[in-house]
Amino acid sequence: MAHTVVFGSTGLKVSPVCFGTWQLSPRFWGDQPRQEVLQAMHAAFDAGVTFFDTADAYGDGLGEKVLGEFLAEVPRDKVVVCTKVFNHFRPDSSRYPDLSAAHVRQRCDIELKRLGTDCIDIYLLHLVDVLTPMREITGVLEELRQRGKIRHYGVSNHPVEHFRALRHLGDYAVCQPPYSLVDAGIEKDLLPYCEAENVGVMVYSPLHKGLLTGKYTGSETFTDFRQHHPDFQGERFRALCGAVHELKPIAERYGMSIYQLVLTATLMHPAIQVAVVGIKTAAQIREAAGVMGRTLDREDYFEIRRILAAPSLPRVKDATGKTR
Numbered sequence: 001m002a003h004t005v006v007f008g009s010t011g012l013k014v015s016p017v018c019f020g021t022w023q024l025s026p027r028f029w030g031d032q033p034r035q036e037v038l039q040a041m042h043a044a045f046d047a048g049v050t051f052f053d054t055a056d057a058y059g060d061g062l063g064e065k066v067l068g069e070f071l072a073e074v075p076r077d078k079v080v081v082c083t084k085v086f087n088h089f090r091p092d093s094s095r096y097p098d099l100s101a102a103h104v105r106q107r108c109d110i111e112l113k114r115l116g117t118d119c120i121d122i123y124l125l126h127l128v129d130v131l132t133p134m135r136e137i138t139g140v141l142e143e144l145r146q147r148g149k150i151r152h153y154g155v156s157n158h159p160v161e162h163f164r165a166l167r168h169l170g171d172y173a174v175c176q177p178p179y180s181l182v183d184a185g186i187e188k189d190l191l192p193y194c195e196a197e198n199v200g201v202m203v204y205s206p207l208h209k210g211l212l213t214g215k216y217t218g219s220e221t222f223t224d225f226r227q228h229h230p231d232f233q234g235e236r237f238r239a240l241c242g243a244v245h246e247l248k249p250i251a252e253r254y255g256m257s258i259y260q261l262v263l264t265a266t267l268m269h270p271a272i273q274v275a276v277v278g279i280k281t282a283a284q285i286r287e288a289a290g291v292m293g294r295t296l297d298r299e300d301y302f303e304i305r306r307i308l309a310a311p312s313l314p315r316v317k318d319a320t321g322k323t324r
């Protein structure tokens with residue numbers, strides 16, 4: 001039987017591994033063969049991965065379109081779909097934030113059409129729009145829910161204080177923050193809050209954009225967006241890859257790959273119900289699906305954390321300016 005978890009207060013039963021479709025954004029990841037990603041979605045479904053994540057922004061709608069093609073080929077009620085809203089797109093596809101009610105209403109209709117569905121299971125605010133009042137944003141989300149266009153709503157990339165404030169105004173039940181074992185800052189604030197409040201947490205980039213998969217030596221160079229990412233450069237990249245390779249003996253004891261060991265450990269945090277993994281091929285999602293229902297000994301979990309927190313790693317500033 002497929003392995004599922006109850007997704008916080010939404011009550012939805014979802015697979016703890018969620019298929020991420022950001023890889024269908026050519027300007028970040030280069031061109032992915034559409035057919036290969038579609039095959040990977042079917043492989044996911046066959047392996048019990050029934051939760052899919054996309055966004056209005058991924059590939060300017062390509063992510064939602066390809067997911068829509070997949071949805072047309074499987075029973076809709078067997079799949080949970082999460083998508084996001086945020087951008088106002090100019091004709092040249094440059095963008096600016098716009099969560100105003102009129103714009104969200106319009107985008108939601110476009111997204112429903114691309115997905116070929118009459119209801120989005122989980123609808124997230126992709127980022128913070130500082131200009132639209134929180135009451136206006138919450139009002140339109142409630143309206144969409146009452147009209148049956150979305151089932152649940154939540155946020156992504158919102159600091160804990162912002163999320164807490166929104167939850168005073170509406171039923172924000174889901175949160176999608178970035179998290180990996182080398183970027184675990186939200187363990188200090190957002191995760192304890194979500195755990196206590198029974199928020200459905202689906203973390204993104206759990207393999208740190210591929211870095212924790214164990215397939216890099218530290219000498220690689222990238223042509224996608226990782227060519228500018230500080231963790232994929234020079235001494236820091238080499239040191240991180242070295243630490244990741246130290247995980248091999250632990251992985252082998254569990255009959256797992258390093259990728260699977262890291263994903264299993266990520267899902268052990270009590271606040272995290274779901275990990276959204278970025279997928280390009282069927283083989284990748286099968287490997288991810290293999291961790292569902294698996295767990296590690298407490299001692300090994302903390303050994304993994306110790307290895308990946310190696311103090312010799314050169315420190316960098318992340319996107320928010322914090323040093324890690």
Ligand SMILES: NC(=O)c1ccc[n+]([C@@H]2O[C@H](COP(=O)([O-])OP(=O)(O)OC[C@H]3O[C@@H](n4cnc5c(N)ncnc54)[C@H](OP(=O)(O)O)[C@@H]3O)[C@@H](O)[C@H]2O)c1
Pocket residue numbers: 019020021022023053054126156157176203204205206207208209210211213215259276277278279280283284285287288
């Ligand atoms: N809400 C947001 O703002 C936000 C932001 C980012 C992502 N997300 C969501 O989260 C998802 C995951 O994030 P991410 O793409 O950064 O994730 P990730 O899972 O940390 O890394 C994905 C990369 O790992 C590599 N990979 C995947 N499976 C593998 C396997 N089995 N073995 C070896 N390598 C493997 C692939 O890259 P290579 O094959 O090129 O190495 C893939 O592109 C996205 O697709 C998206 O749905 C959301």
